[in-house]
Amino acid sequence: MALATFGAGCFWGVEYFFREVEGVIDCTCGYMGGKDSYTRYAEVKTGTTGHAEVVQVEYDPNIVSYQRLLEVFWQNHNPTTLNQQGGDIGSQYRSAVFFHDKQQKHQAEVAKLALIKSAKWGSRQIVTEVVPCQQFHQAEAYHQDYLAKNELPSCHISY
Template identity: 60%
Template structure:
């Protein structure tokens, strides 16, 4: 099993999306990329901790590749919006790929370069940050599998 970590706005929709993918063993909502140890949702929402809302994906690379996960990620959020996704605004909602090794880093950068050279986002710049994975802090239990627990189909754009 391998790990992949993505931030694409509100983690509820991102988590639900990855849970639907064949080969994904688990998807966990959490926080990454900030300065505060064990941040709470309320702290992260202030924008002062530096964390992004992320989803840590455990996947079987024999069933789904990291490149396929990147495709799912970039197909389901707007990587040209800086520090926001739709109505969610703030650094915690930034588009981010937290890579776990050099291969993931290279794959993410190559994927972004291909997207940038395509006509998909017209003249807009992709602002997705690609940074090394740091400490992942699991979000509070009520955030885990939030959409399913609350009978919601989606909260994503």
């Protein structure tokens, strides 16, 4: 098994669309990229801790490639809005790929460059961070699989 970590706005929707991918074993909502060694939602939502809402994806690389996970990531959020996805505003909702090794870093950078060259977003700048994986803080239990547990429609938006 392997891990991938993505920030693409509210982690409820991010978790939802990754759970739909064949080869994904599990998804865990959490926080990454902040300055504190411990955090929780009440602090992260203030936007002052530096953490992003992320989903850590456990996947079987024999079934799904990291490249495919990157495609899902790019297809399901707007990588041109700095610190914002839809109505969620703040650095905790930033677009980020947290790579776990040099190969993931390379693949993420190549995918980002390909997206820029594709002109899919016109003249808008891709603001997605490609940064090293940091300490992962699992979000509170009520955030895990939130959309499915609460029978809410997906906040999945295809851009």
